[in-house]
Amino acid sequence: MRKIIIILVQLLYAYGLFSQDVTLTVDAPAFVAVGEQFRLSWTVNSRSGEFEAPEIKDFYVLSGPQTSFSQSTQIINGKVTSTISNTYTYYLQSNKEGKFTIPPAKYRVKNEDYLSESVEIEVVREDQAVSRQDDTQGGGAGGQSVSASDLYVRLLVNKREVYLGEHLVASLKIYSRVNISGIQEVKYPDFQSFLKEDLETPPLRALERENVNGSIYGTGILQRFLLYPQRTGTISIDPASLTVLLQQKSRSNDPFFGDFFSTFATVPKMIATLPLEIKVKPLPEGAPEGFDGAVGNFSVRSELSADTVSVNNALTYRMILQGKGNLKLMAAPDLNLPPDIEIYEPKVNSDLSISASGTSGSRVFEYVLIPRYHGEFTIPPINFSYFDPSSGQYRTLRTEEQKFTALQGDEGEEGTRVYGGVSKENVRFLGRDIRYIKTGKTIFRSGKKILLKSNPFLYSYPGILLLFFILIVLRREQIKRNSDIARVRNRKAAGLAARRLKLAAECLKNSDTEGFYSELLKALWGYLSDKYNIPLSELNIEAVKSILDKNKPDSDTVADLHEVISKCEYSKYSPDSDISTADEIYRKAEKIIKDIENK
């Protein structure tokens, strides 16, 4: 029973292995010295295939292939993971100086070939022409001291001169030609005036071999940093220090067994980097408007979720900033939108990865827009300016202009309108409508002739006024003329009266009393009429009296006049009037005229 279970489990494993991807990796040192023996191994995570090694021409194969197999099974929280590693190892010796390539190895599983990568090995002629093992052995035999050229640590930067805001990569790297058993108390510099990001660095397990000025060193990067300078000028980085545990063979040599039982002692040694100076250049003059300190290399674009939306419905506007540089510091730009679009605080999504080439990725600013009124709306382009350190120039990018149409919603939606900013209380006329049209005929007026504008109209005012003045002038002339006539009549009144009196006198001579009186009256009335310019029709004794009273003659004259006139009128129609009274009246009339004239 138990056996069956084990078989089943193994079968399951086998199944699991088949389903796994087959990977073939190669492991070889990058640098070897001439005559050095080294190991070349291929590892595959499968057992069921056939391994075929490439032809190794440039090296002398000391032994191999040696195969080793290991399998490990892990059960973590009930999850079973199993790893298999099948290793084929060759021991080689380099004979010639130069760069050699070992072609890929092949691993065949069920007619399918998996290839490893080819590997390049550089063979150098070392000055001391000693292998590492020899060196340590010799060092161990020689003494405790390890020279500064055998073990040192460096803070390496990829740039010594950067612009403000431009990134640089600093890596703490250890170089060693001696055996190291461990590293302790690493004290990193505090990188003042820099914004520091730790780059993910794989933990240092084994030192890589590297050719440094013709010597082979074991090197390893302890930590890498991404640095953004925060101020201009020369910034010095304090040294980093660490303690290295060296493996040193004790001095006492066993006389019998030689090196075989030699004891090793672990010796701590403190080493430090040299101080480093970084020159931070200020950004050049002439930054474009809206420059916000972005340094790097970017691209920008904009997106709109829809180009047609009904009023009060939301749509999303995205501004996408992509590239390398100090993206993390970028603030959301202002959208210059008409107030009829309600806009909410942008949501910022950053998808950034930090690598030796700086921060890269994208930063998305997502705006939610709600048009509150129908119409055509334009989201104007956003200008984004940045400084490109590789060309040393400012660049300005523009997003595309986005347009959208807000459609008028249906009646129900209109009712829920909320206007921001320019809102006004919606006066609700429920059940009210405009009044009906006015039916029936109408008179069309062509509004072309405007009296007020026409010259004849405007000239008619002064025309009428002129006419009026002409009339006045004419009237004046007439009055003047009339007054002249009166004057003449006045002047000639006495003469006319005298002539009439003469006529009356002749009548008296002929004993025509009736004619006498009528002539006398005519003479008197005519005289008075002419003298005072009163029309005969309006003349009577009262009028004459009032005029004479005004002129203030002697009271006798008025009394006489009254007497004469009344006597004349009485005698005129009475046949028995005598001549003597007529004579007296005649004289009296003469006297009256004379009195008035002399006054």
Add this chain to the structure above:
Amino acid sequence: MKRLILMIGGLLIFLLSLTAQETKERNLLYEKALKEYQDNNFPEALEIFERLIASGFSSYKLYYNAGNAAFKAGDIPSAILNYEKALLLKPLDEDVRYNLVIAGTYTIDRLEVIPEIFFVRWFKIFSLLLHINVWASISLLCFALSLIMLTVFLFSARYKLKKMSFTTAIILFFISLLSFTLALTNKSLTLNNNEAIVFEPVVTGTSSPGTGGNELFVIHEGTKVEIQDKLGEWYEIKLSDGSVGWVPANFVKKIIP
């Protein structure tokens, strides 16, 4: 000579019949528009009304009905424009005023209207009660009569007649002056009217003509503005709350074009 008279006579008859024909056609068109409105074909009715207005003839009923058709067709700015035109011809018509208020509730902008002093408003309304030509005629007639009365005063010798004619002359002269002022007011309200209605859904007023100015305010369709100045294709407008800004000329329509 005879032929000349005949020709002139014929021409006169022809012209008269032509105008008669035009009047008839116009009336027919107007009736057709009314019919369309009654059949709830508002856009068609509006189209005919606008054609009639464009032909240069005016009538307050035509404007009122065109306003109604525009309102029913959903064109609020056109409705307001036509009601305003109707109100200039008949300022006291209650229906026009009522519909203008209703149409006004469909506009977006609420602006503080600085009210005119009551007698100025009354004077303006009074000036609109009669046509400008009527006011002008009254003014001229009263002026002439006033001078005639003055002449009578100067010529007559009788005291009573003199007194009466002088008083009448003074009164007539003042009537003439008043109606001339009313004619001028009417002219400023109708012919020199510089008010306009916003026709674009959203208009941004800027501090200077052209696209370079700062944005000052946003107004919406149907709002009444006063045009103060014109520069190229831009109007300087004044809102009823006193704000002044520039807008593209084709975004607004003048009440009196």
